[in-house]
Amino acid sequence: MIRYYQQLSLKNQIYVTILVAILIISATIALLARWILISGLTKELELRGIAVAHSIAERGAGFVLEKNSPELLSLIFDEARLRERQHMINYIYVLDRGEQVIAHTFTFPFPSQFSKANPMPANALHSVRLVEHGVNTSYDIAVPMSEGLYRIGTVHVGLSKEHIDNLVSRLRFMFLGFISAVIILIFYVSHLISSHITMPISRLTRISDELSRGNFDFNLDMEESSVDPEGNLGWGMTNCPAYKDTNMPCWHFDQQSKRFSNIDSKNEQLCKTCVFYRKSHGRDEVTQLADSFLNMVWSIRLYRKRLQESELKYRSLFDSAPNPIFVVDCNNETILDANPRAGELYGYPLEELFGMPFQKLGQDHIKDCIISIDKSEIDNIENVEHTSNNQFDGESTAKSLNIGDSRDYVYYPKILHLKNGGHPFYVNMHACPISYGGTQAIVVAVTDITEMMEKDAQLVQAAKMKTLGEMSAGIAHEINQPLNTIKMGSEYLNLLLDQKKTITEAQIRDMATEISEQVDRATEIINNLRAFGRKSGLTMERVSLSEPIQGVLSIIGRQFSIQRIAIRLDLAEDLPQVKGHNNRLQQVFFNLLNNARDAIQEKMEYEPELYGDILVRTYTENGKVVVTVTDNGVGIPEVVRNKIFEPFFTTKQTGKGMGLGLAITYGIVRDYGGTITIDSKPGQGTTFSLTFSPVE
Ligand code: ADP
Numbered sequence: 001m002i003r004y005y006q007q008l009s010l011k012n013q014i015y016v017t018i019l020v021a022i023l024i025i026s027a028t029i030a031l032l033a034r035w036i037l038i039s040g041l042t043k044e045l046e047l048r049g050i051a052v053a054h055s056i057a058e059r060g061a062g063f064v065l066e067k068n069s070p071e072l073l074s075l076i077f078d079e080a081r082l083r084e085r086q087h088m089i090n091y092i093y094v095l096d097r098g099e100q101v102i103a104h105t106f107t108f109p110f111p112s113q114f115s116k117a118n119p120m121p122a123n124a125l126h127s128v129r130l131v132e133h134g135v136n137t138s139y140d141i142a143v144p145m146s147e148g149l150y151r152i153g154t155v156h157v158g159l160s161k162e163h164i165d166n167l168v169s170r171l172r173f174m175f176l177g178f179i180s181a182v183i184i185l186i187f188y189v190s191h192l193i194s195s196h197i198t199m200p201i202s203r204l205t206r207i208s209d210e211l212s213r214g215n216f217d218f219n220l221d222m223e224e225s226s227v228d229p230e231g232n233l234g235w236g237m238t239n240c241p242a243y244k245d246t247n248m249p250c251w252h253f254d255q256q257s258k259r260f261s262n263i264d265s266k267n268e269q270l271c272k273t274c275v276f277y278r279k280s281h282g283r284d285e286v287t288q289l290a291d292s293f294l295n296m297v298w299s300i301r302l303y304r305k306r307l308q309e310s311e312l313k314y315r316s317l318f319d320s321a322p323n324p325i326f327v328v329d330c331n332n333e334t335i336l337d338a339n340p341r342a343g344e345l346y347g348y349p350l351e352e353l354f355g356m357p358f359q360k361l362g363q364d365h366i367k368d369c370i371i372s373i374d375k376s377e378i379d380n381i382e383n384v385e386h387t388s389n390n391q392f393d394g395e396s397t398a399k400s401l402n403i404g405d406s407r408d409y410v411y412y413p414k415i416l417h418l419k420n421g422g423h424p425f426y427v428n429m430h431a432c433p434i435s436y437g438g439t440q441a442i443v444v445a446v447t448d449i450t451e452m453m454e455k456d457a458q459l460v461q462a463a464k465m466k467t468l469g470e471m472s473a474g475i476a477h478e479i480n481q482p483l484n485t486i487k488m489g490s491e492y493l494n495l496l497l498d499q500k501k502t503i504t505e506a507q508i509r510d511m512a513t514e515i516s517e518q519v520d521r522a523t524e525i526i527n528n529l530r531a532f533g534r535k536s537g538l539t540m541e542r543v544s545l546s547e548p549i550q551g552v553l554s555i556i557g558r559q560f561s562i563q564r565i566a567i568r569l570d571l572a573e574d575l576p577q578v579k580g581h582n583n584r585l586q587q588v589f590f591n592l593l594n595n596a597r598d599a600i601q602e603k604m605e606y607e608p609e610l611y612g613d614i615l616v617r618t619y620t621e622n623g624k625v626v627v628t629v630t631d632n633g634v635g636i637p638e639v640v641r642n643k644i645f646e647p648f649f650t651t652k653q654t655g656k657g658m659g660l661g662l663a664i665t666y667g668i669v670r671d672y673g674g675t676i677t678i679d680s681k682p683g684q685g686t687t688f689s690l691t692f693s694p695v696e
Pocket of ligand 1: 591595596599631633634635636644645649650651652656657658659660661662663686
């Protein structure tokens with residue numbers, strides 16, 4: 001029963017509950033009323049019967065004493081037949097003191113059992129008993145007949161039970177009719193109440209069903225009247241400025257202050273009549289629940305619209321990005337998504353890229369990348385790129401950086417990737433973590449830098465050519481020296497021949513050795529020049545830093561000494577090798593030495609007696625290979641120290657400096673994963689320290 005009740009809808013439960021409750025109450029009232037009415041009616045009839053009997057007992061006492069039976073008979077007949085009493089009274093009879101019938105109203109001989117049917121106790125005022133006589137049943141009411149203190153007889157009045165029952169059943173019928181009418185009314189009213197209570201809930205159920213099916217654009221029932229008679233906006237979307245323009249905040253949805261700080265006055269009016277303002281004060285809880293639910297639906301719609309717009313925005317950014325972007329699964333390193341530019345640059349149809357292992361596109365950095373992203377997420381390490389005053393870091397390995405929104409990303413500069421067909425090209429690669437359809441993934445953005453690298457190389461080459469031009473005087477001087485020696489030797493030999501002097505074997509041998517040494521020296525200079533001028537390849541080699549230092553010195557050393565600048569070398573003998581290019585490193589040292597010379601010459605202008613001193617040191621420190629170039633020039637003022645690595649920054653006269661030397665030096669050192677630091681005291685000199693990682 002209870003289970004059946006629980007299976008009913010809320011509407012029917014309310015309906016049945018009200019009905020059952022009111023039926024029980026009605027039935028109880030009916031039973032009570034019936035009992036009160038029937039017992040009251042029976043009592044009343046009894047009282048009337050007693051009254052009739054007393055009346056006869058008083059008026060008939062004389063006739064009994066006189067034994068005047070005819071008068072007594074006439075009296076009881078009159079009483080029995082009086083108006084409606086004839087239906088109520090079945091019989092009346094009077095007994096004398098000896099229980100003998102004196103008079104009766106029976107139309108047949110007095111039934112003898114009657115005299116004993118309701119005996120009157122001695123001191124009782126009356127006695128009532130139900131007696132049967134023939135087919136009839138009567139309430140026999142016996143009342144004593146007295147004369148003074150003496151009892152002279154008994155009056156019996158028989159009230160018709162059938163008459164009483166008729167009255168009761170008529171009463172019952174009326175009562176049942178009334179109760180039925182009440183039940184029908186209750187039936188109808190409880191139906192109305194249950195429908196009224198459950199109507200908003202049914203509507204909410206309908207809406208919830210639509211929402212769960214993903215249909216958010218259904219009619220909310222109330223939105224046809226988008227403005228109600230009180231001027232409040234309904235759930236229609238057309239009026240809401242925040243729905244039309246998703247950049248505008250909605251105070252309800254975005255938890256904005258209700259003071260509308262971001263909303264102009266026209267929209268303020270609109271918002272003041274917005275449904276969210278309308279708290280259903282004074283309305284029942286179900287209506288309030290329905291309102292809150294509709295507010296929630298509205299918020300979901302707004303949220304969904306914003307989400308769709310944002311998704312479209314980012315999708316179009318992704319699709320139209322000028323650089324390739326990939327989404328790579330962290331678990332199996334395959335490509336989950338890629339933008340059209342990726343297909344274009346790598347030469348694959350997009351469908352082929354989806355599901356392809358990322359390693360197929362290039363060097364296997366993706367594994368490191370996933371590991372470093374995982375690590376950085378776990379450790380939440382902040383490695384901020386150092387571009388502080390004096391420190392300039394090169395990067396050839398991945399960097400985990402912390403950007404504005406504190407999400408980590410890793411960066412791989414200048415890595416080699418392959419196009420479809422195996423054609424190599426260089427890219428910078430950024431990667432950051434995302435959740436892609438529930439899968440842990442990384443977004444990899446790559447920039448094709450091949451062209452930039454070629455331009456870089458051209459720039460370095462051009463700078464080298466310029467350097468060669470600058471060095472030409474020194475080179476000429478350097479080559480002149482062995483040539484002069486050879487010339488002097490050959491002229492000495494000619495002189496001996498002209499003077500017909502004998503030339504000893506030892507003299508010829510000395511001369512030949514000297515000439516050979518001078519030729520070797522000239523060859524070395526030329527080889528150094530050729531190595532310096534050669535365009536360096538993209539792949540790095542192992543270089544011992546002493547080589548490029550010596551190479552540069554062989555070209556410019558003499559020139560510096562002519563300019564009263566001594567170059568002292570303090571090179572560690574067992575210095576570990578580093579990764580790089582010999583001629584590019586020559587370029588680095590040439591730039592540093594040139595700048596040192598310029599700084600010394602600048603100082604010589606106001607300190608003419610100054611002797612220039614440049615110290616080049618190499619050593620290892622904390623597992624790194626360090627080179628320092630120290631001069632006793634003018635030094636670098638604090639204000640320009642941050643700028644000297646910027647391209648085209650120069651403090652030198654026009655025509656003397658182009659401002660590219662240190663920019664190129666920084667670029668080369670960064671490519672090799674090294675750092676440059678400056679220590680300078682204005683007026684005293686400068687030390688440039690270069691740090692490289694040794695090759696294992
Ligand atoms: P350029 O030599 O063509 O001016 P650089 O990039 O090589 O370009 O140098 C930029 C500037 O840095 C120089 O103009 C100079 O002011 C400063 N600078 C570089 N090295 C030194 C040094 N050793 N001593 C003082 N100033 C220096």
